[in-house]
Amino acid sequence: MTGDVVIAPAWADRRNPQVRMVCVPYDRPQYPASAGHAVSNHHGGPHMEEFDVIISGYGPTGISAASLIARMGHSVAVFERWPTMYGLPRLCSIDGESCRIVQAAGDVDQALADHSDVKWYHLVDGEGNVLIDVNFEKEKRVSGFYNRKSMYQPDVERAMDEAGRERGVQVFQGYELKAFEQDADGVTVTVEKNMRRYEGPQEDPKQYRAKYLIGADGANSIVRKVMKPEMDDYGFREGFLSVDVMRKGDYQFASETSTSICDPKRPISVIPIGNNRMRFEFLIDPDEDNTELLTPDVGYHFLESAWGITKDDVEIYRQVLYPFEAKVMHNWRQGRAFLAGDAAHQMPPFQGQGACSGMRDSINLAWKLDLVLRGLADEDLLDLYTEERRPHVTKVTVDTVEIGKVACTRDEKVIDELSAFLKSGGELPPPPTMPNLDFGILHRASGEVDRPAGLLGPQGPVEKDGVTGRFDDVVGWGFQLIVAGTDPLADLSDEHREFLAQINCVAANVGDGGDVKPLDAEYMEYFATHGVMGVLVRPDYYVFAGIRSLDELPAIIDDLRGQLKIKALAPA
Ligand SMILES: Cc1cc2nc3c(=O)[nH]c(=O)nc-3n(C[C@H](O)[C@H](O)[C@H](O)COP(=O)(O)OP(=O)(O)OC[C@H]3O[C@@H](n4cnc5c(N)ncnc54)[C@H](O)[C@@H]3O)c2cc1C
Numbered sequence: 278m279t280g281d282v283v284i285a286p287a288w289a290d291r292r293n294p295q296v297r298m299v300c301v302p303y304d305r306p307q308y309p310a311s312a313g314h315a316v317s318n319h320h321g322g323p324h325m326e327e328f329d330v331i332i333s334g335y336g337p338t339g340i341s342a343a344s345l346i347a348r349m350g351h352s353v354a355v356f357e358r359w360p361t362m363y364g365l366p367r368l369c370s371i372d373g374e375s376c377r378i379v380q381a382a383g384d385v386d387q388a389l390a391d392h393s394d395v396k397w398y399h400l401v402d403g404e405g406n407v408l409i410d411v412n413f414e415k416e417k418r419v420s421g422f423y424n425r426k427s428m429y430q431p432d433v434e435r436a437m438d439e440a441g442r443e444r445g446v447q448v449f450q451g452y453e454l455k456a457f458e459q460d461a462d463g464v465t466v467t468v469e470k471n472m473r474r475y476e477g478p479q480e481d482p483k484q485y486r487a488k489y490l491i492g493a494d495g496a497n498s499i500v501r502k503v504m505k506p507e508m509d510d511y512g513f514r515e516g517f518l519s520v521d522v523m524r525k526g527d528y529q530f531a532s533e534t535s536t537s538i539c540d541p542k543r544p545i546s547v548i549p550i551g552n553n554r555m556r557f558e559f560l561i562d563p564d565e566d567n568t569e570l571l572t573p574d575v576g577y578h579f580l581e582s583a584w585g586i587t588k589d590d591v592e593i594y595r596q597v598l599y600p601f602e603a604k605v606m607h608n609w610r611q612g613r614a615f616l617a618g619d620a621a622h623q624m625p626p627f628q629g630q631g632a633c634s635g636m637r638d639s640i641n642l643a644w645k646l647d648l649v650l651r652g653l654a655d656e657d658l659l660d661l662y663t664e665e666r667r668p669h670v671t672k673v674t675v676d677t678v679e680i681g682k683v684a685c686t687r688d689e690k691v692i693d694e695l696s697a698f699l700k701s702g703g704e705l706p707p708p709p710t711m712p713n714l715d716f717g718i719l720h721r722a723s724g725e726v727d728r729p730a731g732l733l734g735p736q737g738p739v740e741k742d743g744v745t746g747r748f749d750d751v752v753g754w755g756f757q758l759i760v761a762g763t764d765p766l767a768d769l770s771d772e773h774r775e776f777l778a779q780i781n782c783v784a785a786n787v788g789d790g791g792d793v794k795p796l797d798a799e800y801m802e803y804f805a806t807h808g809v810m811g812v813l814v815r816p817d818y819y820v821f822a823g824i825r826s827l828d829e830l831p832a833i834i835d836d837l838r839g840q841l842k843i844k845a846l847a848p849a
Contacts, residue, residue: 328354328447329650331466331487333454334494337368338618338635340434342491343448344382344441345643348754349781351650353446354485358471358494360451362438365595366430366521368632369550370395370535372711373419374733375633376426377818378640380747381754383436391551392428393532400683402696403540408683411708420818421736421747421799425629427532427549451475454499455482457490459612464490489646490614493635496602498620504611509671511603513625513678515685516563517546519599520576521556522591530555537627537684539692544685545583546627555591557584560685563600571596601625603678605671609663615642621666624674625681628709634670637817641666644755644816648841653779655842665717676709718815718840720822720833729807729823734759734814737799741785741792748785752793755781760811760824761804762788768827773834776843781816813837 330346332339335357347353371379379385398411413425442448449468457466463486470480492500524530532549544560559579561567569575576593580586604623609616618635642662648654686692699705714731721727734757736748744751748759758765758777765784766774777784785793787800795801804810809823813833822833 325465325484325486326354327463327486328352329487330354330489330491330646331356331464331485332491332493333466333500334358334492334498334618334620335362335438335448335450336493336495336618336635337430337434337437337632338620338639339491339493340437340441341378341382341636342493342617342639342643343446344437344444345378345640346646347441347444347446348381349643349647351647353441354487355446355448356452356454356466356468357448357450358453360471360474362431362434362450364431366550366554366556368430368626368629369548369556370425370427370629371433371633371636372629373422373424373426374711374818375636376422377420377736377749378636379433379437380421380749381640382636383433383438383440385436387439388433388436389426389428390432391553392426393549393552394423395425395427395535395549396533398425398535398537400537400539400680402692403538403542404696406696406699408539408692408695408699409680409705409708418799420733421738421749427535427551429551429554430632432551452483454494457500457503457614459614463488464613466490488613488650491617491642492614492620493617493639494620496619496623498616500614501606501616501620504608504614504616506606506608506611506616508604508606511605511674511678513601513603513681514563515625515681516561516567516598516600517558518561518567518570518576518579519556519558519595519597520579520593521550521554521595521597522580522586523554523594524591525589528590535629539683539686541687541689541692543583544687546684547584554594559583560687561598563598567598571598601681603674603681605667605674607663607667609638609667610659615659615662617642622670622674624670624677626677627680627684628673628677630673630677634673637669638662638666640817648780648843653841653843655844658841661717665714668716669712669714672709672712679709714819718821718837719819720813720836727822729803729809729812729820732807732820734812734818734820735799735803736818738796739785739787740794740796745796748793752785753783755783755816756821757814758782758784758811759800759814760784760786760788760827761800762786762791762810763827764792765811765824765827765830769831769834773831776834776838780837780841780843782813 329351330353332355335355343353343355379388396414399407400409401407416424452468453471455467455469467482467484469482492498532552535548537546546558548556576596602623606621609621617638645658719726719730739748741751764786787793787795811824813821815821
């Protein structure tokens with residue numbers, strides 16, 4: 278047997294001709310073309326188009342989910358109530374893990390065309406003294422990217438949208454999901470043309486079928502209204518007047534720093550949006566009528582009085598009021614329907630994690646749906662979506678609320694006490710860290726998650742067969758078996774190799790003389806830090822197991838197979 282890297286056809290990026298398909302020894306047939314097909318209504322009614330997955334909502338969560346699921350070879354339809362992409366930024370920064378998700382969902386370099394590396398997030402008092410210092414410079418690169426990138430959201434959405442459409446996603450823009458029903462075989466959704474921004478004639482409601490439905494339709498999700506999950510409400514309710522500006526001429530922004538000025542008289546946050554734009558957020562009472570704040574004169578007045586910025590320096594291109602809450606739904610699955618993104622959880626923006634969490638939902642659900650849709654895994658696997666994602670997003674939400682309490686306080690005493698404490702030499706606890714994955718499909722030793730299981734796996738620049746680039750682009754996205762110093766497949770049984778091929782696992786030897794040559798120290802440092810010689814990584818980049826010796830690899834693979842409850846292998 279050779280140690281060739283396995284790239285299963287449907288997961289390889291069809292848009293990158295440079296990446297040569299290496300399908301030996303696990304050459305597999307192409308998945309069916311990803312287009313919907315007409316089926317008879319299960320009640321014997323008119324024919325309806327049927328898809329593997331229907332997604333309600335085409336924000337960052339829906340766009341990423343659609344592109345990833347289509348990349349795995351499944352037919353996907355999206356219904357989005359507005360007729361065009363929104364085209365303006367809501368989120369302004371994402372972390373390294375999310376960059377890697379965008380990489381799988383589209384062209385990440387196109388997505389980050391206008392980006393800056395954010396080095397600090399400072400919460401300061403009214404005099405500019407730093408109260409909380411989040412220093413991204415101290416953090417390691419995560420997932421192959423600097424860990425906090427400010428960027429222009431429309432670029433990110435366009436990159437994933439274009440890739441998704443190339444992969445066969447059918448996007449029905451201007452159609453609102455109104456209702457859905459489930460039965461044993463699938464979901465029937467009812468959609469209506471949204472007449473609010475449409476001049477044409479009213480259309481009759483239409484119905485479509487899918488095996489699964491993802492509600493990625495935001496904070497007011499209709500899918501959630503039907504599912505009626507219980508939720509935890511963390512009692513945070515604040516609002517911002519958000520003034521987004523474009524710089525004029527030579528005017529320069531501090532695009533390396535985000536700042537929240539915790540001045541109880543007027544809390545303000547200042548956040549870069551790539552290199553050319555900036556957001557100024559002024560705290561408001563979300564329960565008052567603030568519509569009079571939505572005129573450019575008010576926006577320019579706020580900018581000048583708070584920051585000394587005038588119309589000569591910048592142009593306001595968007596001014597909007599946002600309420601923020603902190604809520605996490607209990608169950609994100611009901612039969613064949615799922616919640617993802619803001620439909621499943623909402624948090625204030627202080628850690629820049631709302632959309633990142635939505636994209637984490639997308640990739641987590643995508644690979645589980647893939648295994649179930651391909652008939653490899655049992656539907657029970659889909660229950661682990663909530664089990665894995667909810668504790669993760671809950672920690673992020675709770676941490677964000679704690680930061681928000683400082684950033685939004687109207688109580689002078691809170692800030693005065695904090696400032697005095699720091700001036701007297703007191704030290705604040707370090708800022709929150711991102712959670713690891715602690716539940717679900719992870720290798721355990723004596724019942725405990727065996728780290729690095731549950732940590733994010735590495736991605737570095739590599740060279741293979743003369744092609745250089747990020748590992749996922751050059752070698753492949755999917756499960757990844759990466760080992761230093763030896764061919765990880767060499768001593769495996771045929772059955773183990775066949776299992777890895779079935780779940781679309783790529784394999785690589787990144788050690789000296791291996792088939793994949795690392796172009797920096799990422800892999801070796803990672804392995805040394807965790808005392809392993811390799812890792813088996815899930816498609817959402819979380820490590821399933823660290824590999825300390827090749828002898829334990831068969832047992833690790835058996836454990837993965839057992840946890841995924843993979844049915845008897847289909848013939849190769
Ligand atoms: C001011 C602000 C700053 C933020 N900054 C950051 C940041 O820096 N980093 C970060 O990660 N996050 C940030 N967030 C959070 C982030 O914007 C959200 O978490 C993210 O947009 C959620 O994505 P989503 O796709 O789940 O939902 P949404 O973006 O809300 O998209 C939902 C989509 O569903 C559509 N829809 C709704 N109902 C229906 C229906 N019935 N039928 C069809 N379509 C429907 C909507 O039109 C919309 O397009 C910020 C949020 C705000 C408000």
